[in-house]
Amino acid sequence: MPSTNKHILSPNKWVELHADYLYNYTIGRVNNQDLAKDLVQDTFFAALKAKDNFQGKASERTWLISILKRKIIDHYRKINSAKGKAEVKMNFYMDGDREGEWIEERVPSSWDNEIEKDINNTELNDALEKCIGALPEKYEMVFRMKTIQQFETEEICKELEITSSNLWVIIHRARTQLRKCMEESWFKN
Amino acid sequence: MKLSCDEATKICDKNQYGEASLWDKIKLSFHLFLCKKCGMYSKQNTILTKCYNNHKDKEGRTEHCLSEIDKKHIEQEVKARI
Secondary structure, X not given: OOOOOOOOOOHHHHHHHHHHHHHHHHHHHHOOHHHHHHHHHHHHHHHHHHHHHOOOOOOHHHHHHHHHHHHHHHHHHHHHOHHHHHOOOOOOEOOHHHOOOXXXXXXXXXXXXXXXXXXXXXXXXXXXXXXXXXXXXXXXXXXXXHHHOOOOHXXXXXXXXXXXXXXXXXXXXXXXXXXXXXXHHHHOO | OOOOHHHHHHXXXXXXXXXXXXXXXXXXXXXXXXXXXXXXXXXXXXXXXXXXXXXXXXXXXXXOOOOHHHHHHHHHHHHHHO
Protein backbone atom coordinates (compact mmCIF):
# COMPACT_ATOMS: atom_id res chain seq x y z
CA MET A 1 0.00 0.00 0.00
CA PRO A 2 1.53 3.39 -0.91
CA SER A 3 2.33 5.66 2.02
CA THR A 4 0.10 8.68 2.31
CA ASN A 5 1.73 10.05 5.49
CA LYS A 6 2.49 13.58 4.47
CA HIS A 7 3.82 16.08 6.96
CA ILE A 8 1.67 19.07 7.66
CA LEU A 9 2.53 22.56 8.90
CA SER A 10 1.25 24.01 12.17
CA PRO A 11 2.41 27.65 12.17
CA ASN A 12 0.57 28.29 15.43
CA LYS A 13 2.97 25.93 17.18
CA TRP A 14 6.23 26.85 15.39
CA VAL A 15 7.63 28.98 18.18
CA GLU A 16 6.76 26.49 20.89
CA LEU A 17 8.08 23.47 18.96
CA HIS A 18 11.03 24.78 16.98
CA ALA A 19 12.21 28.24 18.14
CA ASP A 20 14.83 26.95 20.61
CA TYR A 21 16.15 24.36 18.17
CA LEU A 22 16.51 26.93 15.38
CA TYR A 23 18.07 29.44 17.79
CA ASN A 24 20.64 26.94 19.07
CA TYR A 25 21.45 25.96 15.48
CA THR A 26 21.96 29.63 14.58
CA ILE A 27 24.08 30.52 17.62
CA GLY A 28 26.49 27.73 16.65
CA ARG A 29 27.06 29.62 13.42
CA VAL A 30 26.76 33.34 14.12
CA ASN A 31 27.41 33.57 17.90
CA ASN A 32 25.46 36.78 18.30
CA GLN A 33 22.23 36.56 20.31
CA ASP A 34 20.40 39.49 18.68
CA LEU A 35 21.36 38.44 15.19
CA ALA A 36 20.39 34.81 15.91
CA LYS A 37 17.02 35.95 17.23
CA ASP A 38 16.42 38.05 14.11
CA LEU A 39 17.40 35.19 11.81
CA VAL A 40 15.01 32.81 13.59
CA GLN A 41 12.17 35.33 13.37
CA ASP A 42 12.91 36.03 9.68
CA THR A 43 12.88 32.28 9.06
CA PHE A 44 9.37 31.99 10.47
CA PHE A 45 8.21 34.98 8.37
CA ALA A 46 9.73 33.53 5.20
CA ALA A 47 8.20 30.14 6.03
CA LEU A 48 4.75 31.70 6.37
CA LYS A 49 5.11 33.31 2.96
CA ALA A 50 6.27 30.04 1.43
CA LYS A 51 3.91 27.69 3.25
CA ASP A 52 1.85 26.96 0.14
CA ASN A 53 5.00 25.49 -1.44
CA PHE A 54 5.47 22.97 1.39
CA GLN A 55 4.90 19.53 -0.12
CA GLY A 56 4.98 17.54 3.11
CA LYS A 57 7.87 15.30 2.04
CA ALA A 58 10.20 16.56 4.77
CA SER A 59 9.29 17.17 8.39
CA GLU A 60 8.24 20.64 9.44
CA ARG A 61 11.54 21.15 11.32
CA THR A 62 13.69 20.01 8.37
CA TRP A 63 11.82 22.40 6.13
CA LEU A 64 12.27 25.29 8.57
CA ILE A 65 16.00 24.50 8.88
CA SER A 66 16.37 24.61 5.09
CA ILE A 67 14.89 28.13 5.13
CA LEU A 68 17.12 29.14 8.05
CA LYS A 69 20.18 27.88 6.14
CA ARG A 70 19.34 30.29 3.30
CA LYS A 71 19.06 33.11 5.82
CA ILE A 72 22.50 32.24 7.22
CA ILE A 73 24.05 32.16 3.73
CA ASP A 74 22.45 35.53 2.97
CA HIS A 75 23.99 36.91 6.15
CA TYR A 76 27.41 35.43 5.27
CA ARG A 77 27.22 36.99 1.80
CA LYS A 78 26.38 40.33 3.33
CA ILE A 79 29.41 40.29 5.65
CA ASN A 80 31.54 38.99 2.79
CA SER A 81 30.62 41.92 0.57
CA ALA A 82 30.60 45.63 1.27
CA LYS A 83 30.50 45.51 5.07
CA GLY A 84 33.17 42.80 5.29
CA LYS A 85 35.54 44.65 3.03
CA ALA A 86 35.21 47.80 5.13
CA GLU A 87 36.49 45.96 8.23
CA VAL A 88 40.13 46.46 9.16
CA LYS A 89 42.19 43.40 8.37
CA MET A 90 45.73 43.28 9.59
CA ASN A 91 48.42 42.22 7.11
CA PHE A 92 51.20 39.99 8.39
CA TYR A 93 53.09 39.27 5.19
CA MET A 94 54.73 41.53 2.64
CA ASP A 95 53.65 42.27 -0.92
CA GLY A 96 55.79 43.01 -3.95
CA ASP A 97 59.31 41.58 -4.40
CA ARG A 98 59.32 39.92 -0.99
CA GLU A 99 55.73 38.69 -1.23
CA GLY A 100 54.75 36.25 1.51
CA GLU A 101 57.63 37.08 3.89
CA TRP A 102 56.82 38.19 7.44
CA ILE A 103 56.44 41.93 8.00
CA GLU A 104 59.22 42.56 10.53
CA GLU A 105 57.12 44.09 13.30
CA ARG A 106 54.49 41.32 13.03
CA VAL A 107 56.95 38.42 13.44
CA PRO A 108 55.94 36.17 16.40
CA SER A 109 57.71 37.11 19.64
CA SER A 110 58.91 34.42 22.00
CA TRP A 111 56.55 33.45 24.84
CA ASP A 112 57.27 32.43 28.39
CA ASN A 113 58.14 28.71 28.40
CA GLU A 114 56.02 28.10 31.47
CA ILE A 115 52.95 29.41 29.68
CA GLU A 116 51.53 25.98 28.79
CA LYS A 117 50.81 25.24 32.43
CA ASP A 118 48.26 28.03 32.48
CA ILE A 119 46.10 26.66 29.70
CA ASN A 120 43.19 25.68 31.96
CA ASN A 121 42.91 29.17 33.39
CA THR A 122 39.39 30.60 32.98
CA GLU A 123 40.84 34.07 32.47
CA LEU A 124 42.64 32.68 29.44
CA ASN A 125 39.27 31.63 28.03
CA ASP A 126 37.99 35.16 28.58
CA ALA A 127 41.02 36.62 26.80
CA LEU A 128 40.50 34.16 23.96
CA GLU A 129 36.81 34.98 23.64
CA LYS A 130 37.69 38.67 23.47
CA CYS A 131 40.24 38.05 20.71
CA ILE A 132 37.82 35.85 18.71
CA GLY A 133 35.17 38.56 19.08
CA ALA A 134 37.61 41.15 17.72
CA LEU A 135 38.11 39.26 14.44
CA PRO A 136 36.41 40.54 11.29
CA GLU A 137 32.92 38.99 11.31
CA LYS A 138 33.54 36.69 8.36
CA TYR A 139 36.73 35.29 9.94
CA GLU A 140 34.98 34.88 13.28
CA MET A 141 32.09 32.97 11.75
CA VAL A 142 34.25 30.50 9.80
CA PHE A 143 36.78 30.12 12.65
CA ARG A 144 34.04 29.32 15.17
CA MET A 145 32.34 26.83 12.87
CA LYS A 146 35.61 25.02 12.14
CA THR A 147 37.41 25.25 15.49
CA ILE A 148 34.82 25.67 18.24
CA GLN A 149 31.83 23.87 16.72
CA GLN A 150 34.16 21.45 14.89
CA PHE A 151 32.12 21.14 11.71
CA GLU A 152 33.68 19.21 8.85
CA THR A 153 35.37 21.37 6.20
CA GLU A 154 33.00 20.01 3.57
CA GLU A 155 29.96 20.86 5.68
CA ILE A 156 31.06 24.48 6.18
CA CYS A 157 31.86 24.89 2.48
CA LYS A 158 28.42 23.54 1.60
CA GLU A 159 26.60 25.65 4.16
CA LEU A 160 28.35 28.92 3.27
CA GLU A 161 28.79 28.10 -0.42
CA ILE A 162 32.56 28.67 -0.37
CA THR A 163 35.45 26.57 -1.70
CA SER A 164 37.79 24.69 0.64
CA SER A 165 40.77 26.79 -0.48
CA ASN A 166 38.71 29.88 0.41
CA LEU A 167 37.98 28.34 3.83
CA TRP A 168 41.67 27.67 4.54
CA VAL A 169 42.65 31.23 3.59
CA ILE A 170 40.04 32.53 6.05
CA ILE A 171 41.14 30.09 8.80
CA HIS A 172 44.79 31.08 8.21
CA ARG A 173 44.03 34.78 8.45
CA ALA A 174 41.86 34.28 11.52
CA ARG A 175 44.51 32.20 13.32
CA THR A 176 47.33 34.58 12.42
CA GLN A 177 45.33 37.51 13.77
CA LEU A 178 44.30 35.54 16.88
CA ARG A 179 47.91 34.55 17.59
CA LYS A 180 48.89 38.21 17.57
CA CYS A 181 45.97 39.22 19.78
CA MET A 182 46.66 36.43 22.29
CA GLU A 183 50.34 37.33 22.31
CA GLU A 184 49.50 40.90 23.26
CA SER A 185 46.75 40.14 25.77
CA TRP A 186 48.03 36.94 27.42
CA PHE A 187 51.28 35.35 26.37
CA LYS A 188 53.70 38.23 26.20
CA ASN A 189 56.56 38.03 28.70
CA MET B 1 59.26 22.88 -2.99
CA LYS B 2 59.99 26.38 -1.77
CA LEU B 3 57.24 28.00 0.30
CA SER B 4 56.80 31.61 1.36
CA CYS B 5 56.23 32.23 5.08
CA ASP B 6 52.59 33.01 4.29
CA GLU B 7 52.14 29.66 2.54
CA ALA B 8 54.09 27.77 5.22
CA THR B 9 52.03 29.15 8.10
CA LYS B 10 48.85 28.47 6.14
CA ILE B 11 49.82 24.80 5.86
CA CYS B 12 50.78 24.88 9.53
CA ASP B 13 47.24 26.09 10.36
CA LYS B 14 45.65 23.44 8.15
CA ASN B 15 47.80 20.83 9.86
CA GLN B 16 46.32 21.80 13.26
CA TYR B 17 43.07 20.26 12.01
CA GLY B 18 44.86 17.19 10.61
CA GLU B 19 43.96 18.22 7.05
CA ALA B 20 47.36 19.02 5.49
CA SER B 21 48.43 16.57 2.77
CA LEU B 22 51.64 14.55 3.08
CA TRP B 23 53.33 16.64 0.40
CA ASP B 24 52.29 19.83 2.22
CA LYS B 25 53.78 18.45 5.43
CA ILE B 26 57.07 17.63 3.71
CA LYS B 27 57.29 21.14 2.26
CA LEU B 28 56.40 22.61 5.65
CA SER B 29 59.10 20.60 7.47
CA PHE B 30 61.66 21.78 4.96
CA HIS B 31 60.59 25.40 5.43
CA LEU B 32 60.55 25.13 9.25
CA PHE B 33 64.07 23.68 9.18
CA LEU B 34 65.29 26.90 7.59
CA CYS B 35 62.93 29.55 8.99
CA LYS B 36 63.05 30.41 12.71
CA LYS B 37 60.14 32.88 12.44
CA CYS B 38 57.75 30.25 11.13
CA GLY B 39 59.25 27.76 13.59
CA MET B 40 58.10 30.07 16.37
CA TYR B 41 54.67 30.37 14.75
CA SER B 42 54.39 26.60 14.49
CA LYS B 43 55.37 26.04 18.15
CA GLN B 44 52.90 28.66 19.36
CA ASN B 45 50.22 27.30 17.05
CA THR B 46 50.30 23.99 18.93
CA ILE B 47 49.82 25.82 22.24
CA LEU B 48 46.97 27.87 20.77
CA THR B 49 45.25 24.73 19.45
CA LYS B 50 45.23 23.38 23.02
CA CYS B 51 43.64 26.65 24.17
CA TYR B 52 41.03 26.49 21.40
CA ASN B 53 40.23 22.87 22.26
CA ASN B 54 39.76 23.81 25.90
CA HIS B 55 37.49 26.61 24.85
CA LYS B 56 35.58 24.29 22.54
CA ASP B 57 34.98 21.81 25.37
CA LYS B 58 33.52 24.59 27.49
CA GLU B 59 31.42 26.10 24.68
CA GLY B 60 30.26 22.75 23.31
CA ARG B 61 28.42 21.95 26.54
CA THR B 62 26.29 25.06 26.38
CA GLU B 63 22.76 24.64 25.05
CA HIS B 64 21.42 28.00 23.89
CA CYS B 65 17.74 28.84 24.33
CA LEU B 66 15.63 31.90 23.65
CA SER B 67 14.27 33.72 26.69
CA GLU B 68 10.54 33.40 27.38
CA ILE B 69 10.12 37.11 26.61
CA ASP B 70 11.81 36.73 23.22
CA LYS B 71 9.73 33.67 22.41
CA LYS B 72 6.53 35.48 23.30
CA HIS B 73 7.56 38.42 21.14
CA ILE B 74 8.35 36.21 18.14
CA GLU B 75 5.13 34.28 18.68
CA GLN B 76 3.07 37.47 18.58
CA GLU B 77 4.83 38.61 15.41
CA VAL B 78 4.33 35.24 13.72
CA LYS B 79 0.67 34.92 14.73
CA ALA B 80 -0.04 38.45 13.49
CA ARG B 81 1.11 37.31 10.04
CA ILE B 82 -0.78 34.01 9.87
